[in-house]
Structures are given as structure tokens and as C-alpha cells.
Amino acid sequence: MPIKTLTLTDHARRIARAMAHLAGRLDQPPSLDELAAVAAFSPYHFHRAYRALAGETPVETLARLRLSRAAAALLKSDAPMARIAREAGYASVPAFTRAFREAHGIPPGAYRARAGIGLEEDMLDRVDIVELPAIHLAALPHRGSYDAIGPVFARLTAWAAARGLMGEKARSFGVYHDDPTSMPDAQLRAHAALTVPPGTPLDPGMEIIATPALRCARLRFQGPYVEIEAAYDRLYGEWLPASGEEPADQPMMEEYLNDPRALPPSEWLTDILMPLKPR
Known part of the structure; x- marks a missing residue:
């Protein structure tokens, strides 16, 4: 591997380490000096x-x-609004x-009263059946609350960007x-994943997930990721x-169709994909 690529990969790994350190200490955020030390x-x-x-x-x-x-x-x-604030x-x-309001386009009181901004009455009318081709994914495992998988995606994205794998054709999946709702958060299993060419070298701790071609029900959800579970409930409880x-x-x-760092949560797009048995 060229020296420049090795250096960029190393820098990305170190910055991802700092991001994970920050994400794990939201209540007592580390200083810049501490983050710099974590990232070496x-x-x-x-x-x-x-x-x-x-x-x-x-x-x-x-x-x-x-x-x-x-x-x-x-x-x-x-929880009281003052405590959440x-x-x-x-x-x-x-x-x-x-x-x-600046981030979500709606005040927090209205957000709570409406139970979010992403669920719409006609949402299930937009479910369609699609053929998902076989895909080859580089993945990082995650154990714990699904709401806390963001830093794992940050690590994966930093790794892929350092290797030039984040082009227009790259696709991001959870x-x-x-x-x-069936078990404690600590037991939940997930993977943050990106499409990569077969044969791509992986870092320690990463896995390859090769999914076959699948027939899927696809529900396109627009809104914050924390609201997605309610869309699952409607997909399973009403549509299925x-x-x-x-x-x-x-x-x-889930396939993530745009960059959450570049857009407000009200504009985040996610395809929820339910694999189906063949007809």
C-alpha cells in the first residue's frame, strides 16, 4: 500500500478513536487536549x-x-424539559x-407532542417491493442500543475515506x-456496513457481510433516526x-441515503428493508 494511503488510513483510525471517545462521554466531554492525546x-x-x-x-x-x-x-x-436541556x-x-428548532425545524415541546416529525399518515402507502442485488459489505459490529451506533459508522466512514472507498457508488447500510423491545440494550446486535469491492483488505475487528440477492419490502423514511422504530412498528403491525x-x-x-452531518434531521432519508420470502 502506498505510504500516503497508509498515513491517511492511520490518521483516519486515530480520529475515529477520538470520535468514539467523545461519543462515550457526552455528559462529561473531554477537553481538546484529551481528545488530541487519544488520537495521538x-x-x-x-x-x-x-x-x-x-x-x-x-x-x-x-x-x-x-x-x-x-x-x-x-x-x-x-423527563422534564429542563433536565433534557x-x-x-x-x-x-x-x-x-x-x-x-434550528436542528429539527420544530421546537422540542411540539416534537414531543407530535411524537416526532417523520411519521406520516400515508407513510405505508409508499411501501414497495424491490429486488436488492447481492452486495458485499465491510462491516463493524456494534453491541448495545441501536441509538448509539452512530460512532461506529463514524469509525467505518473514516476507515473507508482513507482508502478512497467513499465514492458516488458507495452505499451505507445498518x-x-x-x-x-425484546431484550436489554446491552444484548442488541447490529453492524455498521459499507459496500466495498470483493478482496478489500480489512482492519482488525472488521467483518465481511455478503448478502444474497433479496426480495424486500422497502419503506422510505424521512426524519431523525431515533424515530425509525415507530416506523418499524407500523410496517410490522399494519403493512405486513x-x-x-x-x-x-x-x-x-437500513440503507442511509444522505449525510446526516450535512443536512438537518428532518431531511435524513432512510430505506427500511424487510427481506421477504420468494413468491
């Missing part, structure tokens, strides 16, 4: 290297992850409201092996019984 960069150069490879600053990563966690708390708990890093509810279809013995997948 000089503090004088870490911030520029992070921004170049992550596409955002550490402060922006922290704010984005905290607001995503706040959205999940609004949907999945009855404080845990998101804001000294007051008005400051949190301004930031949340593979979800369990029902998150009325469809006459049977799920195949393959895990659920």
Missing part, C-alpha cells in the same frame, strides 16, 4: 486534522450527538429550544439482528398483515 496528535494540529477527516469540529460533533440523544429522550421518556448542554430551556407477504430468514437492514 499534537494539540497544535489535532483540531485541523479532526475537521478535515470528520467533516465537522469536535464541538459540532458533541452538539449533534447531544441533540440526537435529546430527541430520543423527548420521544421515549417523560441540561443533559444536552444548555443552561436554559429557551437556549435548548432555539438549538433544537444491519439489525434483534428487536430492540395486510400484504400477504412473509418475512425471509434474513435480518432487517
